[in-house]
Amino acid sequence: MAVTSHASIKSRDGVSTLAGRWPLLGQRRPLVVYLCAIVALDVAAIVMFTASTDFHWRDALTFGALMGCGAVCIEATRRLGMPAGVSRDLLSAWWLPVALLLPPVYALFAPIVLQILLQVRVRATVLYRRVFSSAAIGLAGCTASVVFHLFVDDPWVLSQGSGPPILVAVAAAVLFSLLNITLIAIAAHTADPDMTWREVLWNRESVLLDIVELCLGVTVSIGCGLNLALLILALPPVVLLQRSLLHAQLQAAARTDAKTGLLNAAAWQREADTEIVRARRTGDTLALLIIDIDHFKRVNDAHGHLVGDQVLVGVASTLRSQLRDYDVVGRFGGEEFVVLLPGADIDEARRVAERLRNRIGHMAIPVDDTLIRITISAGVALMSVHGDDLIDLLTAADLALYRAKELGRDRICIPAVQLPPRPLPNDPTP
Numbered sequence: 001m002a003v004t005s006h007a008s009i010k011s012r013d014g015v016s017t018l019a020g021r022w023p024l025l026g027q028r029r030p031l032v033v034y035l036c037a038i039v040a041l042d043v044a045a046i047v048m049f050t051a052s053t054d055f056h057w058r059d060a061l062t063f064g065a066l067m068g069c070g071a072v073c074i075e076a077t078r079r080l081g082m083p084a085g086v087s088r089d090l091l092s093a094w095w096l097p098v099a100l101l102l103p104p105v106y107a108l109f110a111p112i113v114l115q116i117l118l119q120v121r122v123r124a125t126v127l128y129r130r131v132f133s134s135a136a137i138g139l140a141g142c143t144a145s146v147v148f149h150l151f152v153d154d155p156w157v158l159s160q161g162s163g164p165p166i167l168v169a170v171a172a173a174v175l176f177s178l179l180n181i182t183l184i185a186i187a188a189h190t191a192d193p194d195m196t197w198r199e200v201l202w203n204r205e206s207v208l209l210d211i212v213e214l215c216l217g218v219t220v221s222i223g224c225g226l227n228l229a230l231l232i233l234a235l236p237p238v239v240l241l242q243r244s245l246l247h248a249q250l251q252a253a254a255r256t257d258a259k260t261g262l263l264n265a266a267a268w269q270r271e272a273d274t275e276i277v278r279a280r281r282t283g284d285t286l287a288l289l290i291i292d293i294d295h296f297k298r299v300n301d302a303h304g305h306l307v308g309d310q311v312l313v314g315v316a317s318t319l320r321s322q323l324r325d326y327d328v329v330g331r332f333g334g335e336e337f338v339v340l341l342p343g344a345d346i347d348e349a350r351r352v353a354e355r356l357r358n359r360i361g362h363m364a365i366p367v368d369d370t371l372i373r374i375t376i377s378a379g380v381a382l383m384s385v386h387g388d389d390l391i392d393l394l395t396a397a398d399l400a401l402y403r404a405k406e407l408g409r410d411r412i413c414i415p416a417v418q419l420p421p422r423p424l425p426n427d428p429t430p
Contacts (some may be wrong), residue, residue, distance in 0.1 A: 028190065028191060028366065030190050031187065031190045031191050034186065034187060034190050035128060035132050035187065038132060038135045038136060038139065038183060038187075039131055039132060039135045041135070041139060042108065042134070042135035042136075042138050042139055043135075045108055045138070045139065045142055046105070046108045046109070046138075049103070049104050049105035049108060049142070050105050053103045053104075053105045059102050059103065059106065061228070062098075062101060062102060062224065062228065063098060063102060063106050063109075063110070065224075065228050065231055066094045066095070066097055066098050066110070066224070066231070067094070067110065067113050067114070069094050069231050069234070069235050069238075070091055070094035070095070070110075070113070070114045070117070071114075071117055072235060072239070073090070073091065073093075073094070073235070073238060073239050073242055074091075074114065074117050074118060074121055074122060075121065076239045076242070076243070077122075077239070077242050077243050077246050078121055078122050089242060089245065089246070090212070090213060090216060090238060090241055090242045090245060091114055092176075092177075092213040092214075092216070092217050093213065093216040093217055093220050093234075093238050094110070094114070094220070095107065095110035095111055095114065095137065095141055096141070096144075096173055096176060096213070096214075096216075096217030096218070096220075096221065097217060097220045097221040097224050098110045098141065098145075099141040099142070099144045099145040099148070099172070099176060100144075100145065100148055100155055100158070100169050100172060100173075100217075100218075100221045101155045101156065101158070101221055101224060101225065102145070102155075103145070103149075104141075104142045104145040104146050104149070105142075106145075107138060107141030107142045107144070107145045108138040108139075108141070108142050109138075110137075110138070110141065111133070111134045111137035111138050111141070112134045112138065115130045115133055115134045115137075116130075118130070132187065133184075136180060136183040136184055136187075137180055139179070139183065140175075140176045140177075140179035140180035140183065141176055143175065143176070143179055144172040144173065144175045144176035144179070145172070147171075147172050147175060148168055148169060148172035151168045152165050152168050152169075155225075156225050157225075158221055158222050158225045159222060159225030159226040161222070166218070166222070169218050169221060170214065170218055173214045173217050173218055174214065177210045177213065177214060181206075181210070192313065192314075192317065209245070212241070216238060216241075219234070220234050220238075254267075255267035257330070257331040259309055259312055259313065259331075260312050260313055260315075260316035260331050261313075261316060262316050262319070262320075262329055262330050262331045262337070263328070263329065263330035263331070264330065264331065265330065265331070265332050265333055267330065268328060268329075268330030268331075268332070268338055268340075269390065271328045271330075271340070272288075272328055272338075272340045272390055273390055275328060275340055275342050276383065276389065276390055276393075278342075279342065279383060280388075284342065284343050285343060285344060285345045285382065285383065285384075286340065286341065286342055286343070286344065286382070286383040287340075287341040287344040287345070287346065287348070287349030287352075287380060287381065287382050287383070288338070288339070288340055288341070288380070288381045288382075288383075288393040288394065288397050289338065289339040289340075289341070289349065289352070289353055289356075289378050289379070289380055289397065290332070290336060290337075290338055290378065290379045290394070290397040290398055290400075290401045291315075291319075291336065291337040291338070291339065291353075291356065291376050291377075291378045291401075292335060292336050292337075292376060292377050292378070292401055292405070293311065293312075293315060293335040293374055293375075293376055294374065294375045294376060294377055294405075294409040294410060295374075295409075296308065296311070296334070296335035296374075299311055299372060299374070303367055303372065307365070307367050307372070310365050310367075311365055311372065311374060312331075312335070314363055314365055315337065315360055315363070315374075315376070316331065316337070318356070318359050318360050318363055319337060319339065319356065322352075322355060322356055322359055323339065323341075323352070326342060327339060327340065327341055327342070328340035328342075338394075339352075345382070346380070346382045346385065346414065349380050349382065350380060350412060350414065353378045353380055353412045354412055356376070356378070357375070357376055357378065357410070357411075357412060360374065360375070360376050361373070361374075361375050361376070361410070375409060375410035376410070377401060377404040377405055377409045377410060377411060377412075377413075378400075378401060378404065378412050378413075379396075379397040379398060379399065379400030379401030379402070379403070379404060379412075379413055379414075379415070380397060380400060380412060380413070380414045381393045381394075381396035381397035381400065381414075381415060382414075386415055396415045397415070399415050400413040400414055400415045401413065403415075
């Protein structure tokens with residue numbers, strides 16, 4: 001697992017020359033403290049459990065077999081690549097059995113092995129993210145292992161199919177998942193305090209994936225307890241599930257803007273066309289907004305493009321938090337965003353646009369010892385009033401946006417509706 005973070009390499013407290021070489025120094029100070037604390041705790045746990053563990057050949061063989069399966073799974077999916085940002089995998093199918101069957105120290109080492117393979121063989125990312133991921137997974141696995149061994153004296157009784165040990169294994173797996181999610185979510189929220197806890201903790205898809213990982217981990221543990229050779233039978237279905245998951249993530253990544261996570265222009269246009277066709281068929285209202293960040297070039301010129309990226313991420317996060325799940329929001333390019341509001345009339349569209357303007361106007365991006373504040377301008381267009389297709393609506397909203405900029409920015413404009421001229425009394429035209 002990786003933590004997404006968008007921050008300037010301009011450091012705090014005058015360490016700008018080191019921030020370029022060590023990206024961690026360019027992050028927010030609370031995030032740096034938190035990451036270092038988790039890694040230090042993980043190192044301390046490794047030292048403590050290594051000193052207190054009696055190593056046996058059976059445990060080492062089991063650990064090697066499970067790590068080998070993880071390596072095969074990584075190699076089998078390597079050609080697909082891995083989408084940038086936070087991505088999910090099914091490697092818990094291998095390190096969760098390590099936590100259940102072996103002493104806790106092995107659970108601390110398992111993510112280190114697999115994260116190194118991911119870094120070297122799949123995609124090299126910022127090193128501190130890999131280190132933190134290893135530490136977070138290791139601490140979660142170690143805790144789950146301690147709890148499981150506290151209630152089950154002999155972990156290999158899982159292979160007997162007895163109910164109580166399996167229930168304890170499921171509880172330990174749930175604990176592992178909860179701890180891991182919590183540690184990652186705290187890091188994500190510390191990196192971007194504007195994100196809601198709901199965004200960084202749970203969504204429907206992540207819950208389903210957690211359940212799948214839990215089931216796979218417990219099932220592989222039981223099979224491993226019966227006979228290590230059964231791992232050969234468990235490997236193909238896990239590899240297939242892993243490839244399917246990565247393929248779905250790559251498809252999603254192709255639809256989204258890499259910097260903001262919103263729909264990219266092409267994907268947004270396809271979604272918008274679908275909504276417009278539906279609105280025509282049902283006769284529902286529909287509104288379109290074009291939003292532009294005021295004087296965005298000044299931000300890039302004064303603070304650098306990485307800080308500009310932080311601003312884009314902040315605006316995107318605010319848009320997501322203030323819009324409905326079925327509203328279609330995307331990045332149109334540069335500092336422009338587009339929003340489609342199904343079922344909205346002109347009054348509701350204006351209220352939504354004003355709410356977004358106020359929220360973004362109160363947003364603050366921390367840079368060095370100052371806070372960057374921005375404003376937005378927006379143009380609003382309504383279907384059947386300003387146009388009947390996407391091109392007409394975009395044109396009308398763009399003209400309204402241009403008018404908002406002419407009037408001084410930080411405002412919402414709606415294009416004037418030109419009614420058809422009335423026919424003269426003697427004009428035969430109906």
